Amino acid sequence: SQQGEEDPQALSIQEGENATMNCSYKTSINNLQWYRQNSGRGLVHLILIRSNEREKHSGRLRVTLDTSKKSSSLLITASRAADTASYFCATMIQGAQKLVFGQGTRLTINP
Amino acid sequence: GAGVSQSPRYKVAKRGQDVALRCDPISGHVSLFWYQQALGQGPEFLTYFQNEAQLDKSGLPSDRFFAERPEGSVSTLKIQRTQQEDSAVYLCASRPGVHTDTQYFGPGTRLTVL
Numbered sequence: 001s002q003q004g005e006e007d008p009q010a011l012s013i014q015e016g017e018n019a020t021m022n023c024s025y026k027t028s029i030n031n032l033q034w035y036r037q038n039s040g041r042g043l044v045h046l047i048l049i050r051s052n053e054r055e056k057h058s059g060r061l062r063v064t065l066d067t068s069k070k071s072s073s074l075l076i077t078a079s080r081a082a083d084t085a086s087y088f089c090a091t092m093i094q095g096a097q098k099l100v101f102g103q104g105t106r107l108t109i110n111p
Numbered sequence: 112g113a114g115v116s117q118s119p120r121y122k123v124a125k126r127g128q129d130v131a132l133r134c135d136p137i138s139g140h141v142s143l144f145w146y147q148q149a150l151g152q153g154p155e156f157l158t159y160f161q162n163e164a165q166l167d168k169s170g171l172p173s174d175r176f177f178a179e180r181p182e183g184s185v186s187t188l189k190i191q192r193t194q195q196e197d198s199a200v201y202l203c204a205s206r207p208g209v210h211t212d213t214q215y216f217g218p219g220t221r222l223t224v225l
Contacts, residue, residue, distance in 0.1 A: 030212070031212055033212070033213070035216075041218055041219075042115070042202060042216040042217050042218040042219055043154070043202070043204075043216040044216070045213050045214070045215070045216075048212055048213060088153050088154075090153075092212060096167075097142065097144075097159050097161075097166070097167065097209070098144065098156040098159055098167065098170070099144075099146075099154075099156065099214060100156065101146075101153030101154045101155070102153050103151075103152055103153050104152075104153050
């Protein structure tokens with residue numbers, strides 16, 4: 001069973017707008033990671049935030065982590081058509097090596 | 112350098128057939144993972160290798176699923192007597208070492224069981 005719940009399940013916005021996706025999880029974690037998956041392709045790692053970090057930036061990506069609420073958000077600024085993909089949060093649970101994925105958010109950027 | 116590769120990319124099997132899915136990790140990567148991704152869902156963990164040792168197989172759904180990595184590089188996921196519910200994309204991922212957290216994923220093998 002999957003640990004994470006992602007919200008929304010689907011998001012459609014205009015090019016240039018910002019996109020925000022949220023992820024909640026259930027157990028204590030070492031870190032939380034966000035991955036992107038284009039249709040029919042493998043997952044691409046976007047960004048990792050550790051449990052002792054609250055915010056992290058990478059290019060147009062901004063990730064926040066609230067361990068008290070067991071939640072994270074991914075913000076993509078100035079969206080582009082190429083950002084159209086499914087986005088997954090994945091947690092690395094304390095004491096384990098595997099990643100536990102959420103169900104994903106399907107993001108569509110309209111030109 | 113080359114990323115993680117998987118073969119075949121697509122596999123169609125009749126129910127009851129055995130299948131073997133191959134993963135070539137990034138050269139030198141110690142850790143290797145297999146995940147199963149059903150349509151419209153996130154990947155779910157199947158099993159984990161550190162070098163040739165299978166350290167976690169808690170995600171394998173039944174004893175029909177078997178994975179090996181005999182020389183600590185290439186890995187094979189075998190599914191015996193396939194059933195329709197086995198239809199999914201099987202993803203392989205590798206990472207350099209135990210203390211690195213980012214996993215690098217292959218393109219996956221889409222298995223369809225008829």
